[in-house]
Amino acid sequence: MKKINLLNGLRTKLIIYFLIIAMVPSAIIAALSYNNSRKSLKQQAIDELTVLRNEKKHDIEDYFKSGKSRISYMAQEPTVVEAMTKLIQTPINSTDYNNVYNKYNPTFTNFINRMEKGDILLVDCKTGSVLYSTLKEQDYGANLLTDSYKNTNVGRAFQSCKNSNDKNFTTITDYEFYAPSSNKPIACIAAPIFNGDEKVGVLIFKLGPERIDEIISNNNNWKDMNLGKTGEILLIGSDYKLRNNTRFLNNETDEKIKVAKSTILLKEIKTKVAEDVLAGKTNVDTYFDYNNNKCIIAYTPLNIDGLRWGISVKIDENEAFSPINKLQNLMFIVLIAAALAIIAISFAIASNIACPMIKMSKVARRISEGDLTVKMPEEKRSDEIGILINSFSNMLEQLRKQTKEITNVVNVIAASVSEITVSLTQVTSGAAQTSSAVSETTATVEEVKQTVHVSSEKTKSVSNTAKQSVQISGAGVKATEETIDGMNEINSQMQKIAESILALSEQSQNISDIIESVENISEQSNILAVNASIEAAKAGEQGKGFSIVAQEIRNLADQSKQGIRHVRNILKDIQKATNTAVMTTEKGIKLVEIGMNKASEAGNAIEKLMDNITISAQSAVQIEASSQQQLIGMDQVAIAMEGINEASIQNVDSMKQLEEATNNLQEMGERLKELIKQYNV
Incomplete structure (x- = not known):
């Protein structure tokens, strides 16, 4: 008597067929769902980076636009014009100067407090002398036309305003290390001061990077921006150097950065993203960052007069797509669970179908050997298999x-x-x-x-x-x-x-x-x-x-x-x-x-x-x-x-x-x- 191979048995074949019938569509659906979900999650991650990029771009641009508007407005205020006129008329070393200084200083102090920390300079348009400084740093009393400050961003801001006859003119100069400000990075927003139609001076606002850093880092609350553990936002200047502190400042190994505890103007970003953004390109794609990590980076140039900056928002690809990986693992677990469930159900169904057929095959084998005394086991079933078994039993009896x-x-x-x-x-x-x-x-x-x-x-x-x-x-x-x-x-x-x-x-x-x-x-x-x-x-x-x-x-x-x-x-x-x-x-x-x-x-x-x-x-x-x-x-x-x-x-x-x-x-x-x-x- 030929023995039936277990792998060729009806039960095994039914289980395999059920598994194929169930798993192939499930696998196709899972693959399509995973692919769609992957695309959706990827697009979601990209969209989140894009939204955050655009939001921060808008915030930075609004910050400078607001700063320019305030400086322009302040430069045209009568109090400022009056103060500029009085300061020009009063020698800086005279007793009257202190009275004038003390009279108008609260106005500028209040302005600084309302805007942000910084220093306001009032410069004589004709002589280039700094007649007023809120903080009275080393450039107080200096001449921006002849002294060493001539080639600084403060000096260039003065020159731009001095050369403009537009009452609404404002200019911004990029961040530089500025010696009078303890050699810290400062940028300048400057506007000319007109007394009637006569340009009498220039108002220069020296601002530090703290406010920009707060805007970029959300007050150092990176997680609230959905950047996870690896995401960060970078402001890149025209010199490829950062205009904000990186999120991972504490991990920097450069000694200058460690001493300064800042990456502003110290960390150079010479990557393809930096080149593209400074070339005026906008994009979202996968790139290698400055640490050679594969990241999803969204970048765009900033529209700020006088500045050629770019902003990039990045996050490691693994973290950005971690929901996709989790989904993949979940889909894999679901497929395995479904396969096990299908195998169990297929085994039950196959046994329900195959067991009576196996019994019938044994009876049929004994009949083929000439033994008609064999009896068909009773099956109390009303389905087709029950009908088949009863018919087979009746056939055997006949x-x-x-x-x-x-x-x-x-x-x-x-x-x-x-x-x-x-x-x-x-x-x-x-x-x-x-x-x-x-x-x-x-x-x-x-x-x-x-x-x-x-x-x-x-x-x-x-x-x-x-x-x-x-x-x-x-x-x-x-x-x-x-x-x-x-x-x-x-x-x-x-x-x-x-x-x-x-x-x-x-x-x-x-x-x-x-x-x-x-x-x-x-x-x-x-x-x-x-x-x-x-x-x-x-x-x-x-x-x-x-x-x-x-x-x-x-x-x-x-x-x-x-x-x-x-x-x-x-x-x-x-x-x-x-x-x-x-x-x-x-x-x-x-x-x-x-x-x-x-x-x-x-x-x-x-x-x-x-x-x-x-x-x-x-x-x-x-x-x-x-x-x-x-x-x-x-x-x-x-x-x-x-x-x-x-x-x-x-x-x-x-x-x-x-x-x-x-x-x-x-x-x-x-x-x-x-x-x-x-x-x-």
């Missing part, structure tokens, strides 16, 4: 019953075939004997025919003799003696004829008996053929060949009956003719005896010879006619016996064929028995 019936039928057929074989053997033997007897009868009839022919010839001779006797009746004793001798010879021949006719009558009776036996055999053969057809019909396909043989037997039996009827009719005619011949022969014998008596008395009554000879002649003529009729009848009997002989030979051949067919049927019955024996019912 097969068991049919096998029993076939076994019984085969046994009956075998017994019937045995009986038919015995009967056919007997019939064949009887037919052979009948054929032999018919052959002998035919030979005997031929001999009788010859005898009758001889008798006919002699009857003719007697008739001629009788005629001659009439003509020569007067010949006397010699003729009488010759007549007596002829009569003796006729008497002898008539005795032989009588014996032959009696023998023919007996043979005809035997033939009649044989015909009756053959007719009985035909009837039995017909009955056996009918029974064989019935049994063949019960045997189904296996009995089709036997049914044909049985039909042939029935046809041969009908032909035999028809031949027998024909022979019987012929024998009746023969018997009638034979009876007539017997009677005629008896009459002839009597007449011969009378003739002999008369011949014996011829010597005493020669006178009566003519009459007796005439009577003898007449009797001879009658005998001749009877002999001629007997000869014709014997010819007919011979022909009939030839037909009977041929029919007997055909009957013998048919019986032999029937015997061979019966033997074949018996062999088929034995083979059918062997096949049935393979099944245990």
